[in-house]
Amino acid sequence: MLSGGARGLDLAGRRVVISAGGTREALDPVRFIGNRSSGRQGYALAATAVARGTEVTLVAANVALADPAGAKVVPVTSAADLHEAMLAAAVGADAVVMAAAVADFRPEHYTPAKIKKAATAGPAPIDLVRTADVLLDLVGRRTPGQVVVGFAAETGDATGDVLEHGRAKLAAKGCDLLVVNEVGSALGFESAENAAVVLGADGAMTEVPHGAKEALADVVWDLVVPRLAPEPPGHR
């Protein structure tokens, strides 16, 4: 039984695509380069979107969580898999949310047999090459009226604070909304909770206090809904 809670079924008749989790880039059959993303934020986005009445495709990279009821889950492993799955699923979708932590680099060479320490005198360097930027490609192929949302995991550093990095990333990616998370400390990746600032390409800025990832997910949909293209007559 669907219920949108206080928000009602404000996404009914829509289709959204969400990526979640963290990609793994294989070195050999037993080793990979990965990251700490649990997938919880993407899964919270999927569960809240289903509750608000929409059809959900969830592209899940290496997530050890139960599938959200009512979402179509597409499992992927690497950044290349996620890239292909997201571009395919995004065609004709009303909104696309890139919550996954995607590797920026992958090993240049895959060793088909397990790498043995005895095979080299010392540790061999791992040469890395860039992966595709999925969010940038989604923005480049966005269909008219499609809302594209990115996430930014940032830490403050000598070149700027978390928000400055977020604003620069929003401009560089060209998405409609960017959810800026401060990572490190106890927040973000492996936590059930999150705090964020959501920046809009239209200058909007929404602070989301520390709380459950479902609460942040609902704020993201609150910001997506008014940005959606008007529904064509007879759409529902």
Ligand code: CTP
């Ligand atoms: N992203 C993506 N493809 C990549 C890397 C990131 O689609 N190869 C997406 C993420 O899903 C997220 C957004 O881009 O929605 C920002 O990710 P983030 O890791 O914060 O930034 P990067 O683009 O990787 O830039 P940098 O590491 O330089 O901060």
